[in-house]
Amino acid sequence: MKCKLSVQLVCLTVLIACQASAQEDINSQQNIPALLLLESVTDLLSTPAIEDKCLSVHPQGDFHIELRQQLHPGDPLTRKFYEGILDSTQRNSLKVLLEHTRIKGRPDSILPSVPATSSTIKAAKARIKYEKNSQNIGYVHWFRPSRADEDKATVISHEGATADEIEQQNRVEQDLQPLLTWFGSLLQTKLTESKATSSICAQISE
Numbered sequence: 156m157k158c159k160l161s162v163q164l165v166c167l168t169v170l171i172a173c174q175a176s177a178q179e180d181i182n183s184q185q186n187i188p189a190l191l192l193l194e195s196v197t198d199l200l201s202t203p204a205i206e207d208k209c210l211s212v213h214p215q216g217d218f219h220i221e222l223r224q225q226l227h228p229g230d231p232l233t234r235k236f237y238e239g240i241l242d243s244t245q246r247n248s249l250k251v252l253l254e255h256t257r258i259k260g261r262p263d264s265i266l267p268s269v270p271a272t273s274s275t276i277k278a279a280k281a282r283i284k285y286e287k288n289s290q291n292i293g294y295v296h297w298f299r300p301s302r303a304d305e306d307k308a309t310v311i312s313h314e315g316a317t318a319d320e321i322e323q324q325n326r327v328e329q330d331l332q333p334l335l336t337w338f339g340s341l342l343q344t345k346l347t348e349s350k351a352t353s354s355i356c357a358q359i360s361e
Contacts, residue, residue, distance in 0.1 A: 186214035187250045189284040193293075193359040194335055197276040200300075204228050209356040210338055212249065216241040220346065221355040234354070237346040245341065252337055253283055257330040263291045264327055267320045273297040275310075279331055280359050294327040 190212040197205050205225035212218045220237040241249065253259065258281075269276055280293035298310045313321045 187212065187216065187246055188253045188286075189214055190249070190253065191280075191282040191355070191359045192334065192338055193278070193280045193356060194338065195276070195278045195356075199228055199274045202226055204230075205232070207356045208338070208342065209354075209359060210341070211355045211358070212241070216246045218341075219349065219351060219355055220342070221351075223354075223356060236349040236351040238349040238351065239347055241341075249337060252334050253285075255333075258283070258290070258292065258334070259285070261290065261292055261327075261330065264293045264323075266293055266295050267316050267324075269295060269297045270299075270314050272299050273314070274299045279328070279335060281331060281334060282359060292327060292331060294324040294331065296324060296328075 190210065192210040192212075194208045195206070203224040203226045205223075207221075207223045209221040209223075210218060211220075217240050218238065221234060222237075223232050223234045225232050266278075275298040276295065277297075278293065278295040280291070283290045283292070296313065298312045299314065301309045301311050313324075316324075
């Protein structure tokens, strides 16, 4: 009797271990890479002067969004926070984007220096944490009027950058565009406002 009981206990232990292992495999397959994403526009000649959209997505699909604006240079930043959980369609589409070769495996970006005289700066950054490695990808474009008293439609772009640096910014922008479009679609959904105060944008900008 004791022998049978011992065998049953061993079988039960093995079964539980196998089930736990299988569940871990399922969770691992369902998890998505952790993501921090920033899309930023600074335009000192327009209103708002600064507009940042930032996103944090955890592997299980819960997300946090920070939207911040500065209407005029010198004004305080206004912030709004949102949170939620991605549905299966959103999770799957995001995972496909992050696993695509245009992003996964790309070397980390080295952003060029932006002159202090630039009046308009458009940038995006993505920090992606995969199971075995992390990536930092981003681009930046900058512009200024050709003369301070001229209409801003006459601009000088990428002042001080080499042709290779400009081409690199364009390539990274093209590769990140599907991810930014996905983020834009998420912003169009019904979002739940959050009482969070910790800045997501600051995490990405560091």
